[in-house]
Amino acid sequence: MNKNMYSLIEEALRHFKKLVEEWKLYMDVRPINKPTPAPPKSVTEEDAAEAFVGMMNDQIVDDWPKIIYDAKDTFGENTPLLKLIDERKAKSELILAAMALDLLALRNIFPEDQASRLLELCILTFHEDTRDYIRQTFEEYRSRFDEDTKNRLNPVQSVGDVIYGRWGLAGDLYTPGEFFIAPKPDLAGMLAMVAFSYIGVWKRISAKFKVEEG
Secondary structure, three states, X not given: OOHHHHHHHHHXXXXXXXXXXXXXXXXXXXXXOOOOOOOOOEEEHHHHHHHHHHHHHHHHHHHHHHHHHHHHHHHOOOOHHHXXXXXXXXXXXXXXXXXXXXXXXXXXXXXXXHHHHHHHHHHHOOOHHHHHHHHHHHHHHHHHHHHHHHOOOOOHXXXXXXXXXXXXXXXXHOOOOOOOOOOOHHHHXXXXXXXXXXXXXXXXXXXHOEEEOO
């Protein structure tokens, strides 16, 4: 994926900044010193999908300086490529990883047809030139997660392997969609735990609102 594609992803995510500020008040996410408005009783699937994408982005963008500092400080000496990492790419890929993990919860929260629509609506919030890549990214995480779960394995390491590869830390050893094990499992595990720490947004949305079609 070229640098222009990551620019398009960032552009799409910035679009939701104002919307996220409103939803923070409804969701009590990182409380703001403003009166809390009465939240609506229901929201459309489109609004819920946009809020999910926006809130995921907002949280990780806020935390990014610490995330990348901790990664470089802890693993930089033994992982030279980490020092030269493209931070725009890495940040975008971490956001997509966290989204992919939380999107797995849709099938446990909503009916199957609605869960499918919400997943597609999340993808449609991005620029059309990036949607195939994002769909493939979400599918890779789902596939690795489900495979490990089926085999009664902890999926954390597999998720970390994918993030490690998508950050470019394995060079040509990683090909998107193909089985891959990170050569630095400690770093991969740390990246996975960071991504997992952001899940729960869909659960909070469904607890606050009735999400309706149309």
